[in-house]
Amino acid sequence: MTFMTAARTSTPADRPRPGLRERKKIKTREAIRTATYELIEEQGYDATTIDQIAERAEVSPSTVFRYFPTKEDIVLTDEYDPLIMEELRARPAEEPWTESVRYVMRRAVQLGVDEDATVSRLRTRLMVEVPAVRSRMMESMSVTGRMLCQAVAERTGRDPDSLEVRVYAMSLIGGLMETSLYWAENGHREDLADLIDRTLDVLEHGLPRENP
């Protein structure tokens, strides 16, 4: 769900003490990411090289690649999928599936925007403007899609690998993806939660009768 949420930037108060090594690792990761965001804001995505990122983050270029396999990943790495999955599982079993989806998606959006609206917008903007970023994001869609398959299967007792479940999941993801593109293309003016609602309406009931 990279396409609608900010990345989780810190480990609030998870486990007791992750050890110095772990903490340093997280710090480095964050340093690289914020350096990248800054540089992109300053000079744009393409003009920003890995070397510049490394320099500003005060690590070596090789370290950058050790943390992120590709440049796009620095912007896009997503740690929310598991959260969404959890929330989806936590919904009451009697709740209609479409309701659960609606609830969880709205919540995911809210989380992302709350945490850091600037990053959220930068990301979706890059998604519209930089083909490589968009590609990478779509790539992550399939992963989210598989996860959704799993969730649908658990909830409704279907085979997660069946064509039907997979098609359902993918069309959902595709639709939501288009929603965030739409949001960004229109300058983030409209309320994303509303857009999500309208999107789910289309997916559930098809196109509405009229469109003035």
Next chain:
Amino acid sequence: MTFMTAARTSTPADRPRPGLRERKKIKTREAIRTATYELIEEQGYDATTIDQIAERAEVSPSTVFRYFPTKEDIVLTDEYDPLIMEELRARPAEEPWTESVRYVMRRAVQLGVDEDATVSRLRTRLMVEVPAVRSRMMESMSVTGRMLCQAVAERTGRDPDSLEVRVYAMSLIGGLMETSLYWAENGHREDLADLIDRTLDVLEHGLPRENP
């Protein structure tokens, strides 16, 4: 619609005489493509370099890039979208929209498989196996999506840029994409036309009641 059809390989008998220059260009294009297919069959996608392709196609590396902007494009360049668009427009206006889609998609698949089943399968296989190819293919999805928006808008008198139309188009594309992935992952055993039918059923009516 790259993801389900082969590329149009020749200009059957279009216009009277395109001139030597044009004909040579088409030939070069084809040479590059078949060289690429061969090399990939022999050694796999990643192991195949542009230089090798250039050598076998008997052109210079720069020429390869002049014809195709990226390596993935050599495999994936799609010339079917306009055809699909045409066919969609040619359907009678009274026909329900979903019927038109069903008819045209099945036809597109048939065309692709008829023309060259081997290439059709190689493509979908690469789509499953090579991330870069899958990305590039997804990238082309958005283009096809915009086109579909246009078609939906024309047929039903809606705004092609409205959220609803865009979401509808994208979920359709996403679903079909997943269908070809499914087809390839299962070794191309099932009949693609049947899969398409089941896909459209899901998109039109949601997940079926039960799934034994």
Next chain:
DNA sequence: CTCGATTTTGAGAGTTACTTTCATTTCATG
């Protein structure tokens, strides 16, 4: 056919993302 304009091609050098290897440093643990 020939000449000049236009287009296509090739050669080569350059940029940059990404990989790989290996020695060095840094941290955890007994």
Next chain:
DNA sequence: CATGAAATGAAAGTAACTCTCAAAATCGAG
């Protein structure tokens, strides 16, 4: 503190893609 494991940096290498410019092929008109 000593020993082992993990993180880091330096450096060289690969391959996709870009750019430039000169040579060659094609076309159109006289």
